[in-house]
């Protein structure tokens with residue numbers, strides 16, 4: 245059994261962030277910082293997780309869902325106080341270790357967490373602090389060492405001048421032996437310039453009681469980066485955007501320029517795919533191999549198959565098969581399935597519809613709440629009329645149908661296999677297979693009309 249567990253501190257308000265949501269829900273690359281931290285714990289196989297929520301806790305609870313237990317810290321009295329709020333959670337893990345970390349430091353990775361655990365176990369320490377060397381340590385707790393041994397962590401606001409020059413900082417993430425942590429938690433006192441219960445005071449207490457403390461200096465200095473205001477948040481986005489794009493390059497994804505390209509951490513992209521400027525890929529999006537995505541496209545929580553081209557288009561919660569061409573200027577709205585070899589041209593909107601293989605929807609068309617078969621041809625300007633102001637209805641267009649330009653299909657309606665609709669028709673009744681559905685007034689020509697109408701005035705063009 246895995247006896248280890250995690251406590252994620254996420255009760256703070258983050259006043260300087262000036263946000264309507266708690267700081268831990270502010271996003272880096274479209275993913276809330278708390279989400280990064282929970283996923284790092286998951287990837288480290290820490291299955292028992294507890295999030296300490298406080299400020300606007302409803303939002304935190306909502307986001308966390310069933311990915312962790314929640315305990316509430318009703319008053320923010322410091323990081324040690326926050327951990328104390330999870331005392332009964334800790335008591336359920338007496339024989340194990342607890343990973344304590346901050347919900348506002350998104351870049352802690354599973355490799356670092358697991359290496360730190362190995363060191364923690366080998367050294368039989370009461371605590372192992374994950375530290376990093378950074379150029380500008382302002383604001384972080386500093387690791388005070390003597391003869392290489394860690395003696396204490398000193399917070400910025402309590403640091404003496406020489407301590408402020410220390411560049412090794414506390415990442416805010418630690419492995420504690422649960423038993424040892426529970427023994428000292430009540431002895432941490434708020435005797436500092438912020439009158440807060442500092443979890444970092446655990447180091448001094450352990451040392452005074454003859455316990456072993458250890459520090460793991462991570463090679464990756466990014467792990468410690470956190471955000472306290474919008475400028476910090478921007479910097480985190482900027483730094484990690486490039487880190488992620490370089491990882492994609494290592495996997496064979498091509499970028500001609502990084503301009504305006506933002507890719508979320510959970511996106512997967514196949515080799516040989518080209519990402520063009522102005523492209524945003526986010527959520528759980530999976531892009532196949534040898535695709536061309538962009539310029540100026542946004543794809544969210546969608547799957548795109550191999551060899552597809554998405555140009556100047558937005559796609560949400562949809563599935564696009566292989567060898568599909570979409571764009572420019574298209575909007576694929578949620579719950580759409582675009583089968584292979586479909587062509588969707590300029591100014592087309594698709595919503596909650598399936599478009600069968602080989603179908604062509606080339607220009608200025610709206611397909612909503614529709615089931616479209618294979619090898620259907622849509623002329624320019626077709627509209628499915630799915631909403632009567634009260635209810636939504638579906639259209640069914642069967643394999644091989646030919647929908648004439650400017651056809652209105654008033655749902656619910658079926659256009660049968662290989663059937664035609666006449667250009668400009670408003671189709672309200674089902675069209676049987678192989679039939680032509682046509683609905684428009686007979687044309688009549690009024691001879692010499694303009695000559696009479698404009699009599700006495702100059703005609704624009706003479707005979």
Ligand code: UD1
Pocket residue numbers: 253254255256257268296298317319320321322323324325326346347348349383384385386397399413414415416441442443444468470
């Ligand atoms: C903390 C560490 C500091 C470390 C830094 C790393 C302490 C005393 N200091 O400082 O050494 O370098 O993190 O980022 O621990 N929180 C609660 N309840 C509280 C207070 C905080 O849940 O009462 C949560 C916050 O939401 C946040 C995390 O704990 O996610 C850290 O709190 P914060 O106030 O940002 O601590 P720092 O000053 O950054």
Ligand code: CA
Pocket residue numbers: 346348470471472
């Ligand atoms: Ca912080």
